[in-house]
Amino acid sequence: xxxxTRFRKLFGLEPKADVDAEIDFHVExxxxxxxEDGETPERARRRALQRFGDLxxxxxxxxxxxxxxxxxxxxxxxxTELKQDLGYAVRMMRRTPGFTAAALVTLALxxxxxxxxxxxxxxxxLQSLPFRDAERLHQVQMLYPDGTRYSSLSAPDFMSxxxxxxxxxxxxxxxxxxxxxxxxxxxxxxxxxxxxxxxxDMLGLxxxxxxxxxxxxxxxxxxxxxxxxxxxxQRVFGGDRAVLGRSITSGGINYTIVGVxxxxxxxxxxxxxxxxxxFDQAYDATTMRGRRSEFxxxxxxxxxxxxxxxxxxxxxxxxxxxxxxxxxxxxxxxITSTPLREMIVGDVRRPLFVLLGAVGxxxxxxxxxxANLLLARGSARHGELSVRAALGAGRLRLIRQLLTxxxxxxxIGGALxxxxxxxxxxxxxxxxxxxxxxxxxxxxxxxxxxxxLGAALLTSxxxxxxxxxxxxxxxxxxxxxxxxxxxxxxxxxxxxxxxxVVEMALAVVLLTGAGLLIRSFxxxxxxxxxxxxxxxxALRVSFQGGEYKGGDQVRAxxxxxxxxLRSLPGVTAVAAGNVLPLTGAGPMNDFAVDxxxxxxxxxxxxxxxxxxxxxxxxxIGAPLKRGRLFTDLDHAKSPxxxxxxxxxxxxxxxxxxxxxxxxxxxxxxxxxxxxxxxxQRTPGQxxxxxLFLPYAQRTSRTVRIVVxxxxxxxxxxxxxxxxxxxLDPNLPLADAVPLQDMVxxxxxxxxxxxxxxxxxxxxxxxxxxxxxxxxMSYAVAQQSKEIGIRMALGARAADVLRSIVGRAVALAGLGxxxxxxxxxxxxxxxxxxxxxxxxxxPTTLGSVIAVLLLSATLASLLPATRAARxxxxxxxRES
Amino acid sequence: MNLPAPEILRGTLDLLILKALSWGPSHGYAVARWIEQATxxxxxxxxxxxxxxxxxxxxxxxxxxxxxxxxxNRQAKFYALTRKGRTQLRxxxxxxxxxxxxxxxxxxxxxxx
Numbered sequence: 001x002x003x004x005t006r007f008r009k010l011f012g013l014e015p016k017a018d019v020d021a022e023i024d025f026h027v028e029x030x031x032x033x034x035x036e037d038g039e040t041p042e043r044a045r046r047r048a049l050q051r052f053g054d055l056x057x058x059x060x061x062x063x064x065x066x067x068x069x070x071x072x073x074x075x076x077x078x079x080t081e082l083k084q085d086l087g088y089a090v091r092m093m094r095r096t097p098g099f100t101a102a103a104l105v106t107l108a109l110x111x112x113x114x115x116x117x118x119x120x121x122x123x124x125x126l127q128s129l130p131f132r133d134a135e136r137l138h139q140v141q142m143l144y145p146d147g148t149r150y151s152s153l154s155a156p157d158f159m160s161x162x163x164x165x166x167x168x169x170x171x172x173x174x175x176x177x178x179x180x181x182x183x184x185x186x187x188x189x190x191x192x193x194x195x196x197x198x199x200x201d202m203l204g205l206x207x208x209x210x211x212x213x214x215x216x217x218x219x220x221x222x223x224x225x226x227x228x229x230x231x232x233x234q235r236v237f238g239g240d241r242a243v244l245g246r247s248i249t250s251g252g253i254n255y256t257i258v259g260v261x262x263x264x265x266x267x268x269x270x271x272x273x274x275x276x277x278x279f280d281q282a283y284d285a286t287t288m289r290g291r292r293s294e295f296x297x298x299x300x301x302x303x304x305x306x307x308x309x310x311x312x313x314x315x316x317x318x319x320x321x322x323x324x325x326x327x328x329x330x331x332x333x334x335i336t337s338t339p340l341r342e343m344i345v346g347d348v349r350r351p352l353f354v355l356l357g358a359v360g361x362x363x364x365x366x367x368x369x370x371a372n373l374l375l376a377r378g379s380a381r382h383g384e385l386s387v388r389a390a391l392g393a394g395r396l397r398l399i400r401q402l403l404t405x406x407x408x409x410x411x412i413g414g415a416l417x418x419x420x421x422x423x424x425x426x427x428x429x430x431x432x433x434x435x436x437x438x439x440x441x442x443x444x445x446x447x448x449x450x451x452x453l454g455a456a457l458l459t460s461x462x463x464x465x466x467x468x469x470x471x472x473x474x475x476x477x478x479x480x481x482x483x484x485x486x487x488x489x490x491x492x493x494x495x496x497x498x499x500x501v502v503e504m505a506l507a508v509v510l511l512t513g514a515g516l517l518i519r520s521f522x523x524x525x526x527x528x529x530x531x532x533x534x535x536x537x538a539l540r541v542s543f544q545g546g547e548y549k550g551g552d553q554v555r556a557x558x559x560x561x562x563x564x565l566r567s568l569p570g571v572t573a574v575a576a577g578n579v580l581p582l583t584g585a586g587p588m589n590d591f592a593v594d595x596x597x598x599x600x601x602x603x604x605x606x607x608x609x610x611x612x613x614x615x616x617x618x619x620i621g622a623p624l625k626r627g628r629l630f631t632d633l634d635h636a637k638s639p640x641x642x643x644x645x646x647x648x649x650x651x652x653x654x655x656x657x658x659x660x661x662x663x664x665x666x667x668x669x670x671x672x673x674x675x676x677x678x679x680q681r682t683p684g685q686x687x688x689x690x691l692f693l694p695y696a697q698r699t700s701r702t703v704r705i706v707v708x709x710x711x712x713x714x715x716x717x718x719x720x721x722x723x724x725x726x727l728d729p730n731l732p733l734a735d736a737v738p739l740q741d742m743v744x745x746x747x748x749x750x751x752x753x754x755x756x757x758x759x760x761x762x763x764x765x766x767x768x769x770x771x772x773x774x775x776m777s778y779a780v781a782q783q784s785k786e787i788g789i790r791m792a793l794g795a796r797a798a799d800v801l802r803s804i805v806g807r808a809v810a811l812a813g814l815g816x817x818x819x820x821x822x823x824x825x826x827x828x829x830x831x832x833x834x835x836x837x838x839x840x841x842p843t844t845l846g847s848v849i850a851v852l853l854l855s856a857t858l859a860s861l862l863p864a865t866r867a868a869r870x871x872x873x874x875x876x877r878e879s
Numbered sequence: 880m881n882l883p884a885p886e887i888l889r890g891t892l893d894l895l896i897l898k899a900l901s902w903g904p905s906h907g908y909a910v911a912r913w914i915e916q917a918t919x920x921x922x923x924x925x926x927x928x929x930x931x932x933x934x935x936x937x938x939x940x941x942x943x944x945x946x947x948x949x950x951x952n953r954q955a956k957f958y959a960l961t962r963k964g965r966t967q968l969r970x971x972x973x974x975x976x977x978x979x980x981x982x983x984x985x986x987x988x989x990x991x992x
Binding site for chain 1: 906907908911925926927930931934935937938949951953954955956
């Protein structure tokens with residue numbers, strides 16, 4: 001093949017010109033011959049052309065053949081050279097196993113970490129939701145005058161939106177409720193999704209077995225049918241196909257199983273079974289049917305091409321209509337919507353992208369490190385490259401060879417990284433916060449592999465180009481033989497120093513981010529939860545169906561239950577209620593202080609309301625601030641009383657004593673005591689006003705039981721379970737968990753983000769310290785003669801030591817300055833995740849600077865001691 | 880030239896080109912002339928077929944081209960047999976001879992009984 005190349009370079013003609021010249025020559029020769037035979041020049045020309053035939057066609061045919069040949073040659077040449085380069089690269093990698101191992105480990109870590117985080121980002125954020133036309137699905141919401149959005153609508157409002165909005169193709173509603181299920185083995189608590197007629201169709205949900213709901217089944221009286229979710233069918237019925245036609249019982253109603261959903265058919269709020277949504281007498285006419293009884297989650301699919309602005313405009317119009325028509329209930333309320341994707345993953349997008357960015361920084365640090373290694377090796381390979389240059393290899397050819405080596409490194413590193421990413425992804429999924437959405441979509445799929453390949457190639461170019469340019473600079477090409485050891489030394493050294501500064505700066509950015517998150521996390525753990533989680537556990541029990549017709553029966557059973565649990569050894573307090581710390585503030589009710597001026601009509605004055613038994617505060621370990629707690633004397637028929645938390649006092653009784661005052665929430669109640677604020681959601685969210693009523697006066701069918709013990713609360717769980725079973729074997733139990741675990745769970749997300757970012761920062765710090773170590777070692781080796789001279793002239797070992805360490809610290813200092821500036825500029829990105837610190841937190845910034853400078857000092861100590869031990873005489877002899 | 884020239888068989892032209900070049904490198908015109916003379920112009924090899932054939936042979940690596948000075952001192956593209964081409968020529972010549980012998984033998988054979 002080399003032969004063809006030589007020819008091509010020899011004539012340097014394009015195929016077309018080549019063919020033209022050849023054919024012209026032919027025609028000319030023929031003319032000459034004809035003239036020699038006695039023809040006139042004109043006739044000769046005509047005859048020659050005539051004889052030739054279709055000149056253009058021949059020409060085109062020949063050009064086509066030549067072009068095809070040239071393409072083949074080019075490809076063959078490329079492949080031959082690639083083979084050469086690859087062979088060369090493999091030999092180089094074998095010959096310097098230390099370098100190869102260091103580079104591959106660095107790259108595999110960098111690329112693998114990126115692929116692992118990317119697989120999470122891809123699954124959670126980038127892949128479309130498992131619904132038909134998911135990008136056009138929106139959740140309809142109510143917007144209250146105080147700016148809060150409620151993601152549920154009342155049934156009449158849902159009907160109004162459905163009838164009046166114009167931008168949506170379809171609007172459906174659903175309501176997911178906990179149900180107690182009988183008739184499927186043990187009694188159990190399940191999530192039942194009550195969905196309106198077209199919900200399956202709108203979301204593209206499929207039945208794998210049986211049939212979907214019919215239109216009539218959304219009519220009252222016809223709705224006693226259910227479709228099981230695939231998971232529930234597998235779990236509870238073992239995938240038995242004979243379930244169709246059997247029935248399950250809940251709340252005294254038998255539901256016939258008519259179908260089983262396909263495995264991928266799940267709702268945004270996963271449910272165990274689907275039921276037709278109806279609006280009949282079962283919903284209390286006065287409250288549930290009221291326009292301010294919001295319990296429906298409403299999803300709508302926009303028509304194709306409808307913009308967010310158009311949707312907003314349309315819903316605002318519907319809202320205004322409702323305000324005019326129903327000023328009493330809908331005054332001041334607006335209707336709005338949020339894309340469903342935003343609803344599901346909105347609050348994890350920012351942190352996940354921050355993590356992806358952070359891990360990208362780690363990869364950049366890894367690139368800088370490998371580039372550094374390559375630069376160092378480039379100096380060592382100076383001789384070899386100049387020989388090749390002298391033998392006629394052009395600069396581009398040499399750069400191509402060096403880049404091939406880099407890409408080979410990158411690809412092998414990427415392949416190893418993919419293996420690491422496989423483990424990493426599994427580890428991430430295992431360590432994820434329990435409430436991370438869409439975890440089932442996280443997997444190492446083709447997209448992730450393509451991302452890894454792309455990352456590997458890009459990485460190769462980033463770390464390979466600079467060393468390749470440097471190794472083939474003019475000195476080399478001019479064949480200037482600098483003294484063997486310092487080939488292009490000064491410039492290479494400066495370049496390596498610059499890379500170290502970049503690495504340090506990147507490490508500073510990551511360290512600052514990690515530091516701020518750590519400080520925020522520590523601040524979160526320092527937040528006083530307002531209760532004592534240690535020693536207490538909670539579980540959930542539901543009282544539904546037959547035996548529990550009304551509140552009296554439920555209350556009686558709860559009393560018996562508490563009595564039994566109280567008698568367990570070690571138990572110090574037992575309580576029941578419909579609230580629990582860290583599980584949400586509970587249902588909201590209207591609120592007013594009796595005698596105070598009523599709130600303006602457009603202000604939605606609400607308070608969270610919970611019903612608890614007398615020992616609730618003792619059981620969770622929350623203090624009574626003033627007044628009294630509930631007693632057994634506060635029963636269903638005694639005067640209505642309430643406890644208010646301190647947040648409520650601050651809001652409504654800023655300068656007054658609430659005890660003895662009457663408040664209106666549902667009905668009038670007398671405030672008898674003030675309790676301390678207890679965290680309701682997460683430590684990052686301050687407690688909102690909360691009103692506690694005696695459980696006897698606010699009974700709920702689903703209660704949380706709290707048991708406080710002197711010992712390990714988990715050890716107590718089996719006997720608690722036993723006691724409840726003994727009382728009623730049909731009671732479903734759920735969510736038995738120590739309160740301590742609930743505290744841990746409430747900060748699981750910040751813990752997850754913080755741990756990952758800290759890990760990345762640590763890797764970046766380690767890599768950049770390695771970088772500084774490499775550069776200083778190289779500098780010491782390069783300058784051993786100069787150091788020798790200085791020592792011969794009387795410099796002491798300590799001076800040499802100080803000067804080397806000083807240079808390392810100066811480099812690090814430069815990196816710190818650049819990095820701090822960059823970190824402050826980027827700080828806004830994580831501001832929303834900070835708690836109790838600002839991005840200018842001096843402790844964090846100070847620690848980062850100290851850590852960086854310290855690590856630079858440590859990294860340079862070994863080369864510095866080596867320098868200090870240089871024997872001047874030996875140094876001279878060697879040079 | 881009065882009788883219509885027989886259609887040249889596919890592959891035959893390649894063989895003739897290789898044969899033409901077996902005497903030494905020459906340019907396309909010379910190859911054309913040699914074929915005209917050697918066959919008394921009975922095959923009427925047009926340039927429209929000759930040149931693509933030359934380029935195809937070059938593509939296959941049987942002949943190689945260089946630019947050089949012609950007998951009248953003009954730049955001309957000279958074709959030469961490569962080693963591969965020479966082997967090919969031997970093989971094709973042998974095969975042609977076998978083929979022609981067989982056909983002639985058949986033409987001389989007596990009628991069917």
